[in-house]
Amino acid sequence: xxxxxxxxxxxxxxxxxxxxxxxxxxxxxxxxxxxxxxxxxxxxxxxxxxxxxxxxxxxxxxxxxxxxxxxxxxxxxxxxxxxxxxxxxxxxxxxxxxxxxxxxxxxxxxxxxxxxxxxxxxxxxxxxxxxxxxxxxxxxxxxxxxxxxxxxxxxxxxxxxxxxxxxxxxxxxxxxxxxxxxxxxxxxxxxxxxxxxxxxxxxxxxxxxxxxxxxxxxxxxxxxxxxxxxxxxxxxxxxxxxxxxxxxxxxxxxxxxxxxxxxxxxxxxxxxxxxxxxxxxxxxxxxxxxxxxxxxxxxxxxxxxxxxxxxxxx
Amino acid sequence: xxxxxxxxxxxxxxxxxxxxxxxxxxxxxxxxxxxxxxxxxxxxxxxxxxxxxxxxxxxxxxxxxxxxxxxxxxxxxxxxxxxxxxxxxxxxxxxxxxxxxxxxxxxxxxxxxxxxxxxxxxxxxxxxxxxxxxxxxxxxxxxxxxxxxxxxxxxxxxxxxxxxxxxxxxxxxxxxxxxxxxxxxxxxxxxxxxxxxxxxxxxxxxxxxxxxxxxxxxxxxxxxxxxxxxxxxxxxxxxxxxxxxxxxxxxxxxxxxxxxxxxxxxxxxxxxxxxx
Numbered sequence: 001x002x003x004x005x006x007x008x009x010x011x012x013x014x015x016x017x018x019x020x021x022x023x024x025x026x027x028x029x030x031x032x033x034x035x036x037x038x039x040x041x042x043x044x045x046x047x048x049x050x051x052x053x054x055x056x057x058x059x060x061x062x063x064x065x066x067x068x069x070x071x072x073x074x075x076x077x078x079x080x081x082x083x084x085x086x087x088x089x090x091x092x093x094x095x096x097x098x099x100x101x102x103x104x105x106x107x108x109x110x111x112x113x114x115x116x117x118x119x120x121x122x123x124x125x126x127x128x129x130x131x132x133x134x135x136x137x138x139x140x141x142x143x144x145x146x147x148x149x150x151x152x153x154x155x156x157x158x159x160x161x162x163x164x165x166x167x168x169x170x171x172x173x174x175x176x177x178x179x180x181x182x183x184x185x186x187x188x189x190x191x192x193x194x195x196x197x198x199x200x201x202x203x204x205x206x207x208x209x210x211x212x213x214x215x216x217x218x219x220x221x222x223x224x225x226x227x228x229x230x231x232x233x234x235x236x237x238x239x240x241x242x243x244x245x246x247x248x249x250x251x252x253x254x255x256x257x258x259x260x261x262x263x264x265x266x267x268x269x270x271x272x273x274x275x276x277x278x279x280x281x282x283x284x285x286x287x288x289x290x291x292x293x294x295x296x297x298x299x300x301x302x303x304x305x306x307x308x309x310x311x312x313x314x
Numbered sequence: 315x316x317x318x319x320x321x322x323x324x325x326x327x328x329x330x331x332x333x334x335x336x337x338x339x340x341x342x343x344x345x346x347x348x349x350x351x352x353x354x355x356x357x358x359x360x361x362x363x364x365x366x367x368x369x370x371x372x373x374x375x376x377x378x379x380x381x382x383x384x385x386x387x388x389x390x391x392x393x394x395x396x397x398x399x400x401x402x403x404x405x406x407x408x409x410x411x412x413x414x415x416x417x418x419x420x421x422x423x424x425x426x427x428x429x430x431x432x433x434x435x436x437x438x439x440x441x442x443x444x445x446x447x448x449x450x451x452x453x454x455x456x457x458x459x460x461x462x463x464x465x466x467x468x469x470x471x472x473x474x475x476x477x478x479x480x481x482x483x484x485x486x487x488x489x490x491x492x493x494x495x496x497x498x499x500x501x502x503x504x505x506x507x508x509x510x511x512x513x514x515x516x517x518x519x520x521x522x523x524x525x526x527x528x529x530x531x532x533x534x535x536x537x538x539x540x541x542x543x544x545x546x547x548x549x550x551x552x553x554x555x556x557x558x559x560x561x562x563x564x565x566x567x568x569x570x571x572x573x574x575x576x577x578x579x580x581x582x583x584x585x586x587x588x589x590x
Contacts, residue, residue, distance in 0.1 A: 018430030023442065030446050137578070141571035143522050145529045146545060146563040153552045153559060252435025256526055270438065271530065274445040286442060290433040 077284035098265035105188035117200025139194025203235035244300030328579025334572030349382035372557040401459025406466020414474025473505035518573035
């Protein structure tokens with residue numbers, strides 16, 4: 001098992017190297033002068049030359065990449081081209097918000113999705129099942145930005161409520177923090193709930209058809225025990241797969257939600273830096289997100305063997 | 315084929331999805347005939363007016379008819395959906411066929427490159443590509459196409475690897491049929507079922523991604539009537555002109571819902587495990 005984890009961790013190296021190459025060289029294809037974009041059309045020749053020199057933009061691209069990568073390996077992601085701030089501390093600070101948003105959305109979606117998925121699976125082809133299926137499909141079909149705007153609209157029109165502005169950290173003021181995060185988490189969690197609900201239902205259906213369930217029932221086990229101790233535990237593997245994938249999607253999906261709810265998370269940082277053509281921030285932030293993304297997938301794989309001891313990794 | 319169509323018709327949910335999609339396609343094709351006004355015609359004396367007999371879904375901040383813009387918006391959504399998925403599906407099909415059939419080093423290279431693309435969340439990859447290419451309709455389609463390519467490649471590769479083990483393929487190889495002919499004549503038709511299901515699901519994904527990118531101001535640019543652009547523009551006025559946001563939102567949700575219904579239904583019909 002440990003050997004497997006180490007091998008998988010080692011396999012991340014070429015993937016992340018590939019990501020760094022793709023992101024770095026793709027950004028360098030952008031037509032036009034980055035220094036000009038950042039400093040504006042009024043910039044003097046001297047200031048343009050200074051910016052190019054400061055960020056090594058006047059050196060060959062390969063050399064720029066090697067310098068950047070050597071820094072990254074030492075934990076130095078460079079400085080922002082627009083603010084001059086260190087990139088990594090900025091990323092980590094903002095990631096806290098994105099991480100909180102992702103976890104809250106995920107928890108909210110599991111609380112709703114897994115029980116409903118199980119109920120739909122048990123009551124197959126009944127009205128309950130049909131309703132759950134339609135609701136889950138609607139959940140998947142509603143884009144989070146559309147849901148967010150409509151939800152804000154409904155709350156404003158019916159309760160004259162508008163989402164709180166400005167972010168407060170959880171450890172500073174937990175109540176205020178949860179007030180701020182609740183609405184964005186509901187919006188993000190809805191789409192995930194739809195996908196998890198569908199997967200839970202189909203996995204439960206698949207497991208309930210199997211022989212070992214029939215045997216357990218024949219032995220006179222209580223139905224609740226059959227469902228929760230046997231069916232759900234075995235059904236968790238595909239559910240976990242979708243949860244792992246969804247957490248990755250959530251990390252990306254926060255870009256829009258953070259924008260709508262003015263949350264200063266990692267997604268908003270990426271978007272702002274793309275608009276400002278701030279190369280060092282874009283490449284640093286995307287490399288970081290990719291790292292978290294592949295790590296989450298690895299974690300899901302490891303969890304499989306915990307849930308199903310039949311799965312062994314060599 | 316006849317059996318398949320009959321089963322699709324019998325499946326009410328899938329049929330509902332199909333009818334919904336056909337309706338959107340019809341709206342898009344007949345937009346100039348159905349829409350009462352051009353999407354960019356401004357009625358300056360009717361700015362932000364509620365739904366009425368003259369303006370069925372009301373007007374926006376420039377006095378443009380929202381109903382007409384939604385109908386023309388269907389053209390944009392379908393165009394992006396079809397072309398982007400076309401790029402992703404064709405690219406993925408070619409790479410997946412090569413990777414799955416020849417395996418070995420070619421497979422290793424293709425799949426490692428795909429692994430790199432899989433390490434990006436979809437929307438971020440699309441955003442990065444748009445940042446490079448610049449925001450407009452064509453680049454949006456290219457970006458979404460590239461984002462979808464790895465999924466198709468992986469799907470086709472695994473389907474090819476299964477089909478390749480069949481005796482008729484090994485027989486064809488034994489009598490010296492050219493690999494290109496085996497791939498085109500014998501393998502491709504046999505991997506179409508999962509491929510078509512993925513296309514249907516990717517179409518809804520592409521429409522969703524286009525709307526999201528346009529919503530962020532990085533997709534289709536105004537005054538083009540993209541549903542995402544309409545939704546973003548409407549945010550400023552939504553509290554006193556809720557129709558500006560409700561109708562584009564309903565259009566996006568219903569279209570994606572119909573594609574998902576059909577995709578789900580097709581998957582059930584084409585999946586041999588679920589047929590039992």
